[in-house]
Amino acid sequence: MRIVLLGAPGAGKGTVARALAAVDGSQTLSTGDLLRAAVKAGTPLGREAEGFMARGDLVPDRLIKELMEAWFQAGYGDRFILDGFPRTIPQAVSLGLLLKGLDRPLDRVVNLVVPEAVLVDRLSTRRTCFNTACNAIYNIRTQPPAEGDRCRLCGAPVVQREDETPEAIARRLQVYGEQTAALVGHYERTGLLLQVRELETSTIVQTILGALTEKAG
Numbered sequence: 001m002r003i004v005l006l007g008a009p010g011a012g013k014g015t016v017a018r019a020l021a022a023v024d025g026s027q028t029l030s031t032g033d034l035l036r037a038a039v040k041a042g043t044p045l046g047r048e049a050e051g052f053m054a055r056g057d058l059v060p061d062r063l064i065k066e067l068m069e070a071w072f073q074a075g076y077g078d079r080f081i082l083d084g085f086p087r088t089i090p091q092a093v094s095l096g097l098l099l100k101g102l103d104r105p106l107d108r109v110v111n112l113v114v115p116e117a118v119l120v121d122r123l124s125t126r127r128t129c130f131n132t133a134c135n136a137i138y139n140i141r142t143q144p145p146a147e148g149d150r151c152r153l154c155g156a157p158v159v160q161r162e163d164e165t166p167e168a169i170a171r172r173l174q175v176y177g178e179q180t181a182a183l184v185g186h187y188e189r190t191g192l193l194l195q196v197r198e199l200e201t202s203t204i205v206q207t208i209l210g211a212l213t214e215k216a217g
């Protein structure tokens, strides 16, 4: 499949992307994956990205776009699930042109619609392993860390990320809403948009697979 997953922080894009990838072996790609891989490879683009990240600055659209192009041109992405990209209409337009040039059109753009109260609850109960080499994710309700707030995998302290405090979450959701409303409208006009209003990963996956089959048939 070739799809883009849209959804607010906490909507479960990463989990859904992994579940979909398991169905047909499509590659999942988030902007975080893309940045980490480029930094690790030490390419000129990777070194540029590293500079922005080290300063704590947002990596600009242009650089993300160049990294995405390099990824596709390196022969990846025959089948893919993009998680968290594009974020803006200019990014969506450049992705569309890139895929057109490669003759790999998108099958669907899936928007995971989750009520705000559910997002806030999921994010504020999330905890992350402090060890950056591990970064295991926990949930104080559904998947708690080991005794003394320790990581079950590496034993490091498990903490609440600064961007997962209630105040930070409210800001992130507001920014997301402002950015994404336009993007959803863009994909609605292109006829690619699929709005999914389910909360269980298995139901979400079935809904998406059903829509893809319908389109193919």
Ligand SMILES: [Zn+2]
Pocket (backbone or CB within 6 Å): 129, 130, 131, 134, 135, 136, 151, 152, 153, 154, 155, 156
């Ligand atoms: Zn850990």
